Amino acid sequence: METKPNMTKKERDCLLAIYNEEKSSRLPLRLVDVARSLKIKPPTALELLGRLESKGYVERRRGLISLSESGREAARGILAVHRALEVFFASCGLSADDACGLVAQFDYIVGPSMAPMILSALGNPSKCPHGYPIQP
Amino acid sequence: METKPNMTKKERDCLLAIYNEEKSSRLPLRLVDVARSLKIKPPTALELLGRLESKGYVERRRGLISLSESGREAARGILAVHRALEVFFASCGLSADDACGLVAQFDYIVGPSMAPMILSALGNPSKCPHGYPIQP
DNA sequence: AACATCTTTAGCACAGTCCTAAGAAATGGA
DNA sequence: TCCATTTCTTAGGACTGTGCTAAAGATGTT
Structure with a gap:
């Protein structure tokens, strides 16, 4: 996929x-x-x-x-993956900014369906490393 | 970085x-x-x-x-990141093949210095989801 | 109406990816 | 050794994505 x-x-x-x-x-x-x-x-x-x-x-x-509505949906999907992966890379030792910069290079490749899977593997954190909330 | x-x-x-x-x-x-x-x-x-x-x-x-030696080094670096991320995405619920296919899209972007950091965050697994060994 | 700002068109450039067709070089077999 | 096959290379074309400048057209403010 x-x-x-x-x-x-x-x-x-x-x-x-x-x-x-x-x-x-x-x-x-x-x-x-x-x-x-x-x-x-x-x-x-x-x-x-x-x-x-x-x-x-x-x-x-x-x-x-x-x-458009589909543009907004796509943006939300990318952002969800972005924040989920930020949490992961921050947990690997990157600063919030470094994690953000790194993840921005490929979040759009990962696909929105991964976001809940990643989040649940990380124990459903409620915030990204910058402190922004992660939606349910 | x-x-x-x-x-x-x-x-x-x-x-x-x-x-x-x-x-x-x-x-x-x-x-x-x-x-x-x-x-x-x-x-x-x-x-x-x-x-x-x-x-x-x-x-x-x-x-x-x-x-060249530097080519081999680059390949090893990409492979290390590849396997480390495969472990992570498999832990999120992807099959070994899906994780491999997904990670192949961006492993080369991540940079070799991340490999040990990712692995240690994942508890230093010894094998990737396909069963290949992950070097120390 | 005049001026400023904004949008759009037109034209150009360059990297990366891909192809076909055809010529040059190498190889292997008889 | 010579020929045929294979392999490599060159030459040319195509298309996408990304960027630019210069200039024309639209819009809006005063």
């Missing part, structure tokens, strides 16, 4: 960036914001968003960028 | 394919063998080997392909 990730690392970063901005800020996202937060130029960001849109994860209406 | 893998997935597969063939067969490896074992055509394999050679992992002499 989970042999072919249906997105690239950059697409993963973009999805999570949008997800996090949507969570934390009131405003609708614009292309320039996405570009800035990914440290790429707007035309590059546009192309990236185009790929994400064609996969059904992102919607663009009159320049305003938002995640 | 370990932020930029110094090889691609394909290069990782090639390195390990050569490593395993060197271990198990009477030698020496040829281009066609590498191509066959990676299921690609010889010109594609040649290009891949060229990249690996320019990174100092592979040596080609009169058509015979072998790993």
